[in-house]
Each structure stands twice: as structure tokens, then as C-alpha cells.
Amino acid sequence: MSGPSIRRVSDWNADGLAALAAEHDTPLYVQDLDRVRENCERLRGAFPDADVRYAVKAHTGQAVLRAVREAGLDAECASAGELDRALAAGFGGDRLHYTAVNPPARDLDYVGGVAEAEPALTVTVGAVDTFDRLAERGYDGRVCVRVNPGVGAGHHEKVRTGGAAKFGIPSDRAAAVAREATERFDVVGIHAHAGSGIDPEQLDSHREMVARMGDLVRELTDPDGDDAVPLDLEYVDVGGGFGVPYEEDEPPLDLSAVAAATREAVAPLPAGVDLAIEPGRYVVADAGVLLTRVNTVKQTPEERVVGVDAGMTDLLRPAMYDAYHPILNLGGAADALSPDERQATPVTVAGPICETGDTLCRNRALADPARGDLLAVGIAGAYGYEMASQYNSRPRPAEVALDDGTATVVRRRETLADLTTVEREAETPAGPTGGDR
Numbered sequence: 001m002s003g004p005s006i007r008r009v010s011d012w013n014a015d016g017l018a019a020l021a022a023e024h025d026t027p028l029y030v031q032d033l034d035r036v037r038e039n040c041e042r043l044r045g046a047f048p049d050a051d052v053r054y055a056v057k058a059h060t061g062q063a064v065l066r067a068v069r070e071a072g073l074d075a076e077c078a079s080a081g082e083l084d085r086a087l088a089a090g091f092g093g094d095r096l097h098y099t100a101v102n103p104p105a106r107d108l109d110y111v112g113g114v115a116e117a118e119p120a121l122t123v124t125v126g127a128v129d130t131f132d133r134l135a136e137r138g139y140d141g142r143v144c145v146r147v148n149p150g151v152g153a154g155h156h157e158k159v160r161t162g163g164a165a166k167f168g169i170p171s172d173r174a175a176a177v178a179r180e181a182t183e184r185f186d187v188v189g190i191h192a193h194a195g196s197g198i199d200p201e202q203l204d205s206h207r208e209m210v211a212r213m214g215d216l217v218r219e220l221t222d223p224d225g226d227d228a229v230p231l232d233l234e235y236v237d238v239g240g241g242f243g244v245p246y247e248e249d250e251p252p253l254d255l256s257a258v259a260a261a262t263r264e265a266v267a268p269l270p271a272g273v274d275l276a277i278e279p280g281r282y283v284v285a286d287a288g289v290l291l292t293r294v295n296t297v298k299q300t301p302e303e304r305v306v307g308v309d310a311g312m313t314d315l316l317r318p319a320m321y322d323a324y325h326p327i328l329n330l331g332g333a334a335d336a337l338s339p340d341e342r343q344a345t346p347v348t349v350a351g352p353i354c355e356t357g358d359t360l361c362r363n364r365a366l367a368d369p370a371r372g373d374l375l376a377v378g379i380a381g382a383y384g385y386e387m388a389s390q391y392n393s394r395p396r397p398a399e400v401a402l403d404d405g406t407a408t409v410v411r412r413r414e415t416l417a418d419l420t421t422v423e424r425e426a427e428t429p430a431g432p433t434g435g436d437r
């Protein structure tokens with residue numbers, strides 16, 4: 001069952017969400033593993049011959065990682081911490097891809113250790129320095145060369161990586177760097193990730209990036225090329241960035257059209273070279289909602305402000321990227337009409353953080369919220385809990401996973417005591433967890 005191409009916030013079972021909020025309190029993340037599985041299946045169906053790697057940074061919860069592994073996707077990890085989580089979720093080395101971006105020494109040391117036990121692991125490298133630092137640690141295993149394709153795509157300037165010098169080896173240097181790397185490593189692939197948010201309008205820049213990668217893979221593997229030995233590459237990875245329609249009237253991505261455009265742009269692939277993709281958001285975004293309770297309603301001359309218990313520390317995307325998240329009033333206030341019977345009223349939904357940017361929406365028409373109502377913030381499963389922080393000394397929210405209808409708390413709500421753990425342990429180094437692990 002691969003399900004519909006988008007699950008809107010209004011498609012969730014409102015009574016079920018209200019019951020979860022009543023039982024577990026708010027703010028509360030709810031992540032539906034059945035929907036995660038459907039998204040995995042739709043991706044695998046649209047890209048049947050491709051290696052599909054889940055970019056775990058979108059949502060690293062163990063339950064999600066296990067579901068994704070069972071659905072047959074590999075894991076793309078951006079840090080030692082993400083690798084550690086993927087290993088814990090049962091991914092073997094042959095399904096682990098570590099993408100090093102200015103990797104701290106501690107991360108490289110950790111990866112070196114993992115690679116000894118799991119030599120099928122692949123390290124994706126975006127700077128010559130990183131190759132040198134891997135070699136210094138005695139690493140001579142599988143590597144993939146990350147190319148900066150010079151083309152960016154993305155829903156916001158801050159997530160466009162393709163053109164940003166921070167990521168990857170400049171495309172005019174990539175072939176030479178890949179050839180040099182074969183002297184010290186097993187070079188198995190080339191990679192590019194142009195950014196987040198491939199949508200129907202940005203398909204052209206995606207196509208252009210993929211076509212450049214196709215050219216590069218043919219150049220590197222060409223048995224008749226001028227440049228001595230052809231490389232024995234296994235794959236060309238064209239990254240993630242598959243967009244999700246956050247706005248209610250936005251059409252979902254036509255995955256089969258993206259797949260067709262991708263295959264066409266990369267063709268012809270040399271024999272033995274597979275296409276790989278790395279979706280993060282697409283796998284988990286519409287599988288999650290954030291539930292938050294209204295605690296304040298304030299009419300000002302300019303706007304009607306609805307204060308809620310979730311803010312930018314729970315869901316950072318609106319404050320950081322001006323991101324739109326759909327919001328549905330599920331009602332529940334004492335003595336209030338059901339939301340269907342209330343007047344649609346423009347409101348600004350604001351969180352509890354002392355920052356002007358701490359709003360979930362501004363002047364948006366919602367079924368007029370009253371104190372005690374529950375609001376569902378939709379499409380919150382990707383980069384939601386992952387970007388949560390304790391700013392303003394706010395404990396992070398709880399998360400519940402739904403699996404075939406059964407709800408389980410998978411991340412407990414943090415407590416005030418959690419906020420000071422690292423300070424207390426610094427005072428007593430051999431404290432509760434013992435030592436420096």
C-alpha cells in the first residue's frame with residue numbers, strides 16, 4: 001500500500017489526535033509509521049532501479065529509522081551521532097552512507113572505528129582536506145566524491161546547497177580529485193545534493209544538475225578516455241530535496257514525473273552504474289503533526305493573537321525559513337462551538353518564547369480559536385523535533401509514534417531537571433552517568 005501522494009493535516013483522525021493530547025499533554029509530536037512506510041513505498045515504486053537512501057537528519061527517531069530500514073531504504077548520515085543512531089536501528093555497513101561536511105575530528109575518529117567493524121560503509125567526501133584527514137587515520141575504504149554542481153534548488157536560500165561553496169568539490173575539479181582519490185581509497189560513487197525543496201517549478205534546475213552528474217560519471221568511467229584508467233563506479237547519487245506541499249492548495253509533487261526527468265537527464269548510465277537518491281523530508285514530513293494547546297487569546301488593534309504552548313523551540317521552521325505549516329483548529333475549549341461552526345478569523349498564532357519571530361503563522365484565517373482549543377500543526381514530521389532546542393529553558397516536547405493504530409511514547413517529554421543535567425554533571429564529573437562518554 002503506497003497511499004495517496006500527500007496526507008493533509010485534515011486527513012488525520014481528529015478524535016484520535018485529541019485523545020493523544022489529552023493523555024500525553026502538549027506540545028506533542030505524533031509520527032505515524034504507517035505513513036512513513038507508504039512514503040518509502042511510493043519512492044521505491046517511482047525509482048524502481050535506484051538505490052534509495054533516507055537522509056536521516058529529517059527525523060532520527062529509532063522507530064522511524066527501523067520502519068525505513070524494514071522498508072528497504074539505506075541510511076544517509078551527516079554526523080557521528082546520526083551514524084550511531086542508524087547502527088542502533090540495525091542498519092548494516094552496506095546500507096550506511098556517511099556524508100562528511102567539515103567533519104570534526106571526533107566524528108572522523110568515530111567513523112574510522114565503525115568502518116573497521118563495518119567495512120562496507122561508504123564515506124562521501126566534499127573537500128580534499130577530508131580525504132587527507134581520512135588517510136591520516138588509516139582509512140582506505142569506500143569513498144564517494146561529493147561534487148558541487150554549481151546549481152541550487154530549494155524552498156529557501158538557507159537550504160540551497162548546490163551553489164554554496166561550503167558543499168562539495170567544485171565541478172571543474174571533481175574529475176581530477178576523484179582520479180587522485182583512487183590512489184588511496186576505493187572510489188565507488190559520485191554525489192551531488194542541490195538543496196531542499198524540488199518542486200514543479202524547480203524541476204529544470206534539478207534536471208540540469210542531474211545531467212551534469214551524468215556527464216561526469218560517463219567521463220570518469222570512459223574506457224576510451226584520454227585520462228588513463230577508467231573508474232569502477234557503482235553509483236551516481238543525485239541527492240534529495242523532493243518537495244512536499246505545505247500549503248493546503250499546493251499540488252503534491254508528481255513523483256513519477258520527477259523520476260522520469262531524472263532518469264532521462266542522467267542517461268545513458270554506463271553499465272554497472274546505478275542511480276541513487278537521498279530523500280529526507282519526503283519520507284517523514286506528512287507523517288507527523290505537532291499538537292499544541294491555546295492558552296491565551298488577545299485582541300489588539302492590529303491583530304488577533306492566539307498564544308499556544310508550542311513555539312520555535314518545538315518547531316523552528318516558521319521562524320528560521322518563514323516556512324508555512326498548515327494549522328487546523330481541532331476545538332475542545334469548554335463551552336465553545338465545534339470548530340466547524342465558528343467564524344473563520346485571521347489570527348497570529350504565537351508561541352511562549354521571548355522572540356518576535358516566535359510565531360507559527362501570521363494573520364491566517366482559522367476557525368476562531370478559544371482558550372483550551374487544540375491546534376494541529378501539519379506536515380511537521382521532517383525537521384520538526386530534529387531542530388527542537390531548549391532555548392528559553394523550555395524542555396523539549398514528547399513524541400508519540402503510531403504503528404498500525406497503536407500509540408507508543410518514543411521520546412518522553414523533557415523535564416526541568418533535564419535542562420540542568422550537563423551543568424550538574426560538570427560539577428561532579430563522575431556523576432550519574434559516570435565518566436566522559
Ligand SMILES: *Cc1c(COP(=O)(O)O)cnc(C)c1O
Nearest residue numbers: 055193196240241278279280281
Ligand atoms: C539534507 C540532505 C538530504 C535530504 O534533503 P531533503 O530535502 O530532506 O530531501 C540529502 N542529502 C544530503 C547530503 C543532505 O544534506
